[in-house]
Amino acid sequence: MITFDIQLSCPGFSLDVAGEFGDGITAVFGPSGAGKSTLLNCIAGSIRPDSGSTAIDDDPLFASDRQVWVAPERRRIGTVYQDGVLFPHLSVFGNIEFGWELISESDRRFDPFELAEFFGLGELLDRKPSEISGGERQRVAIARALATSPRLLLLDEPLGSLDAARRGSILNYLKRVHTEFEIPMIYVSHSISEVVSIASKAMLLREGKVESFDRPSALLLGAAVAGGDIDAFENILDGVIGESTGQLTTVRVGDVDISTRHQNKKPGDRVVVSLGANQIILGATQPENLSARNIFKGRVSEVWSSHEMIFVEVDIGQKFIVELTENALNELGISVGNDVFLVFKSSSVDVFDA
Amino acid sequence: MNSDISIVALSLQIALVATAVTLPLGMFVAWLLVRKQFPGKFALDVIVSLPLALPPVVIGYALLWVVGTNGWIGQLSESIFGSTLAFTWLAAALAAAIVSLPLVVRSFTAALAGVDPRLEVAARGLGCGPVRTFLTITLPLAYRGVIAGVLLGFVRALSEFGATIVVAGNIPGRTQTVPSAIFTRISAGDTDAAWRLALVSVVLGIVALAIHNWLLKRSANGIDANQPNGRAG
Numbered sequence: 001m002i003t004f005d006i007q008l009s010c011p012g013f014s015l016d017v018a019g020e021f022g023d024g025i026t027a028v029f030g031p032s033g034a035g036k037s038t039l040l041n042c043i044a045g046s047i048r049p050d051s052g053s054t055a056i057d058d059d060p061l062f063a064s065d066r067q068v069w070v071a072p073e074r075r076r077i078g079t080v081y082q083d084g085v086l087f088p089h090l091s092v093f094g095n096i097e098f099g100w101e102l103i104s105e106s107d108r109r110f111d112p113f114e115l116a117e118f119f120g121l122g123e124l125l126d127r128k129p130s131e132i133s134g135g136e137r138q139r140v141a142i143a144r145a146l147a148t149s150p151r152l153l154l155l156d157e158p159l160g161s162l163d164a165a166r167r168g169s170i171l172n173y174l175k176r177v178h179t180e181f182e183i184p185m186i187y188v189s190h191s192i193s194e195v196v197s198i199a200s201k202a203m204l205l206r207e208g209k210v211e212s213f214d215r216p217s218a219l220l221l222g223a224a225v226a227g228g229d230i231d232a233f234e235n236i237l238d239g240v241i242g243e244s245t246g247q248l249t250t251v252r253v254g255d256v257d258i259s260t261r262h263q264n265k266k267p268g269d270r271v272v273v274s275l276g277a278n279q280i281i282l283g284a285t286q287p288e289n290l291s292a293r294n295i296f297k298g299r300v301s302e303v304w305s306s307h308e309m310i311f312v313e314v315d316i317g318q319k320f321i322v323e324l325t326e327n328a329l330n331e332l333g334i335s336v337g338n339d340v341f342l343v344f345k346s347s348s349v350d351v352f353d354a
Numbered sequence: 355m356n357s358d359i360s361i362v363a364l365s366l367q368i369a370l371v372a373t374a375v376t377l378p379l380g381m382f383v384a385w386l387l388v389r390k391q392f393p394g395k396f397a398l399d400v401i402v403s404l405p406l407a408l409p410p411v412v413i414g415y416a417l418l419w420v421v422g423t424n425g426w427i428g429q430l431s432e433s434i435f436g437s438t439l440a441f442t443w444l445a446a447a448l449a450a451a452i453v454s455l456p457l458v459v460r461s462f463t464a465a466l467a468g469v470d471p472r473l474e475v476a477a478r479g480l481g482c483g484p485v486r487t488f489l490t491i492t493l494p495l496a497y498r499g500v501i502a503g504v505l506l507g508f509v510r511a512l513s514e515f516g517a518t519i520v521v522a523g524n525i526p527g528r529t530q531t532v533p534s535a536i537f538t539r540i541s542a543g544d545t546d547a548a549w550r551l552a553l554v555s556v557v558l559g560i561v562a563l564a565i566h567n568w569l570l571k572r573s574a575n576g577i578d579a580n581q582p583n584g585r586a587g
């Protein structure tokens with residue numbers, strides 16, 4: 001558990017935030033300039049706040065009233081930056097090994113070679129960071145941070161410099177890191193889609209202040225209202241390739257089999273599925289005679305509405321978020337607990353390697 | 355010829371000692387100027403650069419005051435060694451160090467500024483202390499510029515004349531360097547001997563500057579590019 005209460009002011013910007021993050025994946029979310037990265041830097045110890053306190057469990061890292069300040073190198077907090085920030089003069093393995101060599105043997109939880117294998121970097125160990133792809137660099141960055149056996153992993157827009165195909169892959173690695181290595185994470189992002197996909201709780205920051213701290217999907221409207229650099233919402237889900245017939249491939253997501261365009265993959269391959277919330281049609285009755293290949297019955301589990309936007313969460317054995325207009329919501333009379341039908345085309349679903 | 359060799363040897367000795375002073379001092383000053391914000395930063399920059407803008411004779415004269423019988427360094431060395439530093443080869447080395455320091459600091463500043471500070475932040479986060487971070491991350495990434503700066507400072511120290519002759523004199527076998535020996539020989543009309551040493555100066559200068567430029571060109575060409583990211587994707 002990490003607790004913080006941080007005040008920092010610099011010309012043109014001030015940060016005043018407090019919170020308590022559990023051992024899951026917590027997202028810190030908000031538009032550019034909200035103070036997300038600054039908060040992360042304060043927790044990592046690369047920026048010293050003007051006042052306040054920070055602690056992991058009962059171990060204080062910073063307490064202005066008691067003059068406590070733990071240097072960043074003694075905090076055992078791993079950070080992954082947007083573009084990796086790998087050491088350009090060291091090989092892939094040299095990067096992974098860098099922090100591992102600095103901790104005492106009794107603190108070492110992971111073997112650097114095993115980490116390299118876990119992240120699919122076994123073939124690249126002798127390469128320089130400039131000789132590998134952006135997605136590979138980001139995997140090295142995560143492995144490098146994990147090699148120090150951190151008590152907490154900070155992720156500062158880790159997908160920010162990647163294209164859609166690689167984003168899904170890294171997101172999946174991060175989920176696996178969390179479940180297999182049980183390391184608490186703080187995930188900074190301006191993409192609500194990523195936040196909903198990965199985090200169990202999310203803090204919405206705006207102009208250096210906490211606007212809300214809730215389940216990620218509860219922040220959808222706030223995120224949409226914050227506007228600006230926030231993308232259209234995508235449902236990002238883990239899936240497994242099933243049968244392929246003709247031009248279609250089935251992907252199993254949760255308890256649901258989704259039809260997608262034909263994928264050149266074997267049954268059983270792990271994938272990440274992405275489906276825009278505005279690509280899904282919602283029906284109050286069973287639709288018939290449609291060309292769309294995906295029609296599922298489900299139940300409305302949540303509705304968030306404001307004048308700007310409306311989102312509906314529907315559980316069809318897997319929760320999907322659907323974007324609606326106000327007119328549609330009123331005409332269909334949709335409210336929580338209603339049975340509805342979700343309709344989307346197989347071509348609306350993007351499938352990426354996990 | 356024998357005296358030529360001993361003059362060159364003494365010059366090299368003085369320049370080496372001067373470089374041994376400017377390397378750590380210049381590195382510390384450059385690091386302060388590049389990475390730290392503090393009151394008086396502008397003044398430090400001006401003071402370190404001042405020898406570039408002053409006649410070396412003025413520096414020599416000022417140094418004479420400091421290391422002579424009345425100066426605090428002079429009194430300190432007199433109480434320890436029984437004599438002042440004035441008119442010793444150490445005074446020549448000190449003069450050469452002060453005159454070459456601005457060049458060294460400028461080169462080091464450029465070299466350190468070329469290292470992405472986020473790499474240092476990342477290293478600290480991985481458990482690496484500040485000194486070790488400097489030695490394992492910053493220095494290896496800045497080494498071309500650092501070596502270039504050392505070479506530039508070294509040749510400047512080798513060619514130092516104005517400040518040296520004021521504070522250390524021109525005593526054959528004790529403080530006579532290549533430039534001051536050339537001056538003596540020209541004054542005495544011994545042109546052949548003057549040309550011999552002049553040639554040595556030219557060769558040393560060309561070699562050092564050629565290496566200096568080659569090192570800087572290599573880093574400018576982006577070989578071993580000091581960027582966290584090479585190609586995108």
